[in-house]
Amino acid sequence: MxxxxxxxxxxxxxxxxxxxxxxxxxxxxxxxxxxxxxxxxxxxxxxxxxxxxxxxxxxxxxxxxxxxxxxxxxxxxxxxxxxxxxxxxxxxxxxxxxxxxxxxxxxxVIQSVPNLNMYKIVVGPQVGNVIDINQPPIINVKRVARALRKYTENVTVCILNQARHKQLIKEIRECGARIKLIEEGELSGCLSAITGEKTDLYLGYGYAPEGALVAAAISCLGGYFEGKIFYENDRDREQAEEHGISDFEKIFRPQDLVRSKxxxxxxxxxxxxxxxxxxxxxxxxxxxxxxxxxxxxxxxxxxxxxxxxxxxxxx
The missing domain is CATH 3.30.540.10 (Fructose-1,6-Bisphosphatase, subunit A, domain 1)
Incomplete structure (x- = not known):
């Protein structure tokens, strides 16, 4: 531009x-x-x-x-x-x-996405693409710790304090990582993880449109993100198709949601x-x-x- x-x-x-x-x-x-x-x-x-x-x-x-x-x-x-x-x-x-x-x-350039839930995992450029959304949270926390040369106990994970994250929070606590719970504002948590200023890793459910904004931020700042939209019924899948999405198992990465620098x-x-x-x-x-x-x-x-x-x- x-x-x-x-x-x-x-x-x-x-x-x-x-x-x-x-x-x-x-x-x-x-x-x-x-x-x-x-x-x-x-x-x-x-x-x-x-x-x-x-x-x-x-x-x-x-x-x-x-x-x-x-x-x-x-x-x-x-x-x-x-x-x-x-x-x-x-x-x-x-x-x-x-x-x-x-x-x-x-x-x-910006991929249109349905207004559905998306599970996200977000890290900064020092971590890079070592994360894998299909792996258990504990594995990803340990990979982040290794990339940052930190003890697992010194990794800070940002999660929205919601009932659907109860099991996720339990698993993170079991591996000993630090947790920062926020009541609202997933984008603030994601940007904090991208810059590494207060958080090392963001995990959890949010909205798919916010995933596109995270991808834009990563295009500008560096870092890595994976997201997966969850479809509860045929109506959700029809909504996705209206946005040109036909692969309902697709793992979205930054370049899928923002297709240019x-x-x-x-x-x-x-x-x-x-x-x-x-x-x-x-x-x-x-x-x-x-x-x-x-x-x-x-x-x-x-x-x-x-x-x-x-x-x-x-x-």
């Missing part, structure tokens, strides 16, 4: 994060999610592109703001993926890991999390923490932006 779109889409994640942060802890998760979705759509619509929105997990929800199918003022034809507010329940309750994300790539990703924290700090309001504005990454150059920026509402209100 000739244009560094990462610097463009981060404005959208910042506006979405600032919008959501104003309603942090007020308890209405639909309201905070709706406002964040409207804010990110409005800002992305200013881009000089013909943008096609892909992998919107809340598409066709009558109770939520409808993300337009296309965004932009005209220009190159692009894929856009926007997760206006991950961990929206957490944000509404004043919890951690609420974040706004956006991804941009030329049209057809022409991709950029941006994120801004709403509340403090595993990867980014949340919005901090000041007497005349706010401070946001964001990151931008671009696959073509492997450029990775972390930004602290100070917004002065006295000069140009954003709301």
């Amino acid at each position: 000739d244009t560094n779109y990462g610097m463009e889409i981060v404005r959208a994640t910042e506006i979405a994060a600032l919008t959501a942060a104003r309603e942090q802890g007020l308890g209405d998760y639909r309201e905070i999610l709706n406002h964040a979705r409207a804010a990110i759509a409005k800002t992305l619509n200013r881009l000089r592109i013909d943008g096609f929105v892909v992998n919107d997990r809340f598409q066709n929800r009558d109770d939520l703001f409808p993300m337009p199918a296309t965004l932009g003022q005209g220009g190159p034809t692009m894929d856009l993926m926007a997760i206006a507010l991950e961990a929206h329940h957490s944000a509404a309750n004043g919890g951690n890991n609420a974040t706004s994300y956006a991804v941009i790539a030329p049209r057809g 022409e991709v950029a990703i941006a994120a801004t924290g709403v509340t403090d999390g595993e990867f980014l700090e949340g919005v901090r309001f000041t007497s005349n504005g706010a401070v946001t923490s964001s990151f931008i990454a671009r696959a073509e150059t492997k450029t990775y920026r972390k930004l602290e932006t100070r917004h002065f509402f006295d000069y140009k209100p954003v709301f």
Whole structure:
């Protein structure tokens, strides 16, 4: 991509994060999610592109703001993926890991996936592709430990604290690895594992659309990921076929979900999390923490932006 779109889409994640942060802890998760979705759509619509929105997990929800199918003022034809507010329940309750994300790539680069469960295993570039989703969790933890030259007991595994992970948590504990349980925000956990800043390995069930965003992050930052979509019935399989997926046993890897190095990703924290700090309001504005990454150059920026509402209100 000739244009560094990462610097463009981060404005959208910042506006979405600032919008959501104003309603942090007020308890209405639909309201905070709706406002964040409207804010990110409005800002992305200013881009000089013909943008096609892909992998919107809340598409066709009558109770939520409808993300337009296309965004932009005209220009190159692009894929856009926007997760206006991950961990929206957490944000509404004043919890951690609420974040706004956006991804941009030329049209057809981002694989469209059904809104179904996906089991994921995510590691950083120091670990590489030694993991295998078909192996037991203990085997993968030991492989990560070997790659990082750590004792198994010093490996940190991030897992969502959900009932369906009860057996997974039990197995990880049996092998002696450290566990970091998070209530919500799988993408924060995955990015933490990719960068290796707070976590060595992410394991567990989440959503397939988020898998595409993880693949975009790995394209930009390095690392490795494997994911497997789970189909409970024929309706799920029919839904997958609508997205061009016919191999129902397929193990998805980064190159399957993001098919080019022409991709950029941006994120801004709403509340403090595993990867980014949340919005901090000041007497005349706010401070946001964001990151931008671009696959073509492997450029990775972390930004602290100070917004002065006295000069140009954003709301």
